[in-house]
Amino acid sequence: NKPKTETSANTTIEESIRTEPLPTLKVGMMSAVDSAPFYHALQEGYFTQEGVDVELILFTNGQNRQTALQTGQVDGAMTDLVALITQTDSDFALTGTLSTDGDFPLLATGPLDGKKSVSAGTMEISVTNYLLEQYLAPKYEIEKVFINEIPARLEAVVSGQLDTGIFPEPFASIGALRGLEKIVFEGIPSESLNIIAFTKSAIAEKESAIRSFHIAYGRAVADLQRNPELARDVLMKVIPNLPPAVRDTMHLPEYHAPRLPSDGFTKEIIAWTGTVTGREYILEPSAMLDPRFVRQ
Amino acid sequence: MKYVRGTTIVLVLWYALAWVLASPIVPFPHLVLVHLVRSMGEGKTYLHLLFSLYRIFMGMMLALFFAIPTGMVAGRFKALDQVVSPVLYLLYPLPKIAFLPIFMVLFGIGDLSKIILIAVIIFFPAAVTIRDGVKEIPVQFLELARAYHLKPRQILKDILWPAILPRIFSSLRITVGISLSVLFISENYAATYGLGYYIMNSWVMAYYIGMYSGIVLLSLLGLGLYIVIDGVERLVVPQSAL
Amino acid sequence: MKYVRGTTIVLVLWYALAWVLASPIVPFPHLVLVHLVRSMGEGKTYLHLLFSLYRIFMGMMLALFFAIPTGMVAGRFKALDQVVSPVLYLLYPLPKIAFLPIFMVLFGIGDLSKIILIAVIIFFPAAVTIRDGVKEIPVQFLELARAYHLKPRQILKDILWPAILPRIFSSLRITVGISLSVLFISENYAATYGLGYYIMNSWVMAYYIGMYSGIVLLSLLGLGLYIVIDGVERLVVPQSAL
Amino acid sequence: MVTISDARLDYPRHIAFANFTLAVKPGEMVSIIGKSGCGKTSLLYAIAGLLPLSQGTLSLTGGTEACSIMFQQDRLLPWKTVLGNVLLGLTKDYVGQAEMLLDRMGLYGHRKKYPQQLSGGERQRVALVRSLVRNPRLLLLDEPLAALDEQNRELLQQEIKEFVITKGITLIMVTHSIQEAIFMGSRILVMQPDGIRFETENPHHGAKDLRNRTEFFALEKVLRAQLGGPA
């Protein structure tokens, strides 16, 4: 661990002299609260200071992001454990290196209390499906309806075709503006389901760049922990078309210093994924997680 | 016989692509076929097929039910065309997927909204094709109809309809292709059966072998529909063979 | 003039829908127009328009460049049709979106892959329309060509091409509509400009006013293209007016 | 039956005919001859109500409904059989008459064929039957027998004449054959783009032996002279 001041001083001096450009890293982002530290780091110049030229590509569609990752169009991307598991099983060598912090409230037309069975919109092969069970299974019988497109899922709830649905922040807050009730379940999930994954080739060829990437992330998280308003500001800035009213109503997660899910939790998700897809995953967490970058 | 040849060509291209890319995103055909043959043992596969077939068939019927009269009226009556065509031109380019929420609100999340979505997507190309076809009917035949004082019903039955029948088959062929290739949009919500659902779901899992076997089924379903359409055309357009 | 009437009808329908649904998913037209007019002050709006126009234009040219010869060959030579048509029938129904991975690997995530995606989507309907058109060319004219010993080049130039020109315009109209309405697929990844990007981006954020103003622009872009196509057709098919 | 006065018909940049005045009494049979391009077809179109006059007036007893036109080109519908073409727009009641007429024109054996399977002369006869079978009060024929051999031609002239007279049909017929014009017409017009050049009654029209009469040849000579040099 080099002292930060030294690193930044070095880069600024060197930049003016050397002609050799910084190593580059292309990372896919989603319009989710998870992305705040990354954009904050970019905005503050932390990436270049740490010696990596990062390009953040914002995807509006999870499937396209996943495809870009599979085809090596990006070095890494914000994804989730369920996707990581299915991909790894399908011979797409991906490695999770960093848990990110997201938030997935429910939206409902009214309180769910008193209902026996609840119809809920979610996506089938997705962490939202897992979360839905975690949130509701103890108290209700869940009737799942799979609607992949988030705006479509929202309308299904608004129009009363569904009792509730699960939505990532900041989208949940947009839905709340439509008069829906936002239900937040503190403490669920026990560990983060979202994760940054890099392709195997990126890990092999750009190890030091990825290391710098994580260090910069850590610095950004520290900033956000000190002042959560920074996260709101940067999200409002980088996510197109966010209604201003959402700025103060969105439910921010607690941003954590670089970390990875525990083996136990990962195994639980592997088992759960198997029940949803109907396939058996003989995977060890170590096959898809690489803790080298988050070790202090 | 000719379909065997066509299939062979497609297989060869597929092998070549798989070999060049050497990536799991294009699995080798034999792997997919093995998976496909195995899945044919499961009842689920047939349900996927049947659900998709049902939605496509209903969607196409619904679309043609409106597209044929619309196209005919616009092609035949200049005054009405002045109203109909601009409306078609304005609405055709709309991205139908963006209207998913509206379809859901209006028609629920069941089969009805899926069918209507398919119908709306193919209505426009069908209506435009038929309108253009009616406009190309030789003026001689329309004069003949006037000269022999045919009633509107007779003009429709004896002149317009037979004259555009080949166009209607042409637009059927176009719309079959479109509606199969957009199945994934309509079967992307609140579906548990359907080839579109199966393909997208496999894709989400990065389960490319499954995805490709769904695609092969879709392709064969399309081929089957095309063979039916071509056959029916030969039957009902008798003079075409002369 | 007729476009004003068409636009009015669309606006009336839109108002009615907005009023019936009373939901933000269908905002009232005037709200959208206000937003649109305001956004016309920004350079970005024109960039969205220009990028989409560029991609569509290139995609259509590319598609027609292959679809016209394919359709002509299939329509004219029975032996070749036996090979080409089954291949078309098998490939047409494929959900092109599922091939995004292949396009990305082969052509990256830049403009090239977007253009090729559009081209592939519209290649099939264009090729089928043109093939069907060539098949409908009256046998008299083909006999005439044989009787007067026209060389293949002359048959193409003097018989086939002018005979299917109206069909080519018809297929242009179909493909303009399709390619505009699928812009959202190709501009859904790694894009920062383009109406498809703008619409989808607004959609995923449930920003309906923005989405609709994008859609209005798309619709007007389509209308503009249609007016151009219809105008060019009147110019290059001189006998159509007689 | 038909009254046309001072009629003119313009195409863009071309005057089809002008200065045309004619009154046809019910039951009359008018033959029109004239050079190629002098406006004969256009005149029939105008009478049938298919083209509007640019000037002048035209009136028809019974309106255009009462009239039936046989076009110069056969205009058979390729998707209908011979019988189907003949019965275009008619009810099943006409099948008997249609088959009788087809038989008289030597086409009975062809009645189930499609037009593409017929010879030129056969197609023309089908088109002729199609215009006759609907028993119009006014029949307009545009060179109805041009594609026929001379024997068939004379036979069919006889058939048409009988049919028209028996049914009391008024006939206006364009032909290029002077002999045909004389045989068929109770009145004969020589038309020019700028009006009627020559007009004559044909008093021997009803005579059985018309073709062998000296009057026939005399009239032929007159008409030939009136037709003048080639266009």
Added chain:
Amino acid sequence: MVTISDARLDYPRHIAFANFTLAVKPGEMVSIIGKSGCGKTSLLYAIAGLLPLSQGTLSLTGGTEACSIMFQQDRLLPWKTVLGNVLLGLTKDYVGQAEMLLDRMGLYGHRKKYPQQLSGGERQRVALVRSLVRNPRLLLLDEPLAALDEQNRELLQQEIKEFVITKGITLIMVTHSIQEAIFMGSRILVMQPDGIRFETENPHHGAKDLRNRTEFFALEKVLRAQLGGPA
């Protein structure tokens, strides 16, 4: 030039003609008459190589390349002007001859029109010019003047005859006019579905005053008798 022996041509369920044997020497002008539907058009198609014989042999000096056919229906391309239609498949070198021929047929003023703007007879003349302008060694004409008035008809017979003789073209011409057959043909055939019914040389073919000779009328009578009763 053309040798046909024991030829037969079948359509599905129909024999167009059978038993047809004919040898045409270079420079000959053969007129063919026959009843409607007796297979004349089919014969020309076979000679032009557009339909295969079902039986028998057919050979052409110079192959089908050397021959040019004028169809019974005009088959003008609607997307080409008159001049464009005439020059179909030809280079610019032919413009002069095309315009000369159009002029001789009274069509010069129409050369920039589209076919849809022409009268029936005008269309037919355009089709005729189109078949002449390419100076074929063998010219096949299928009722080329059927839509023309008698004056124009005689004039054009003369024009074609001159053109054909000057250029040394071999001509096979189908017509329904017996007089036309005599005037145009150095040999005249009466055709039947089952072969040639009657065949005669026309020794006076070259005579200037042919139309007024007694041989002309004698031959006409013979041919009329040979044509027999209507089909």
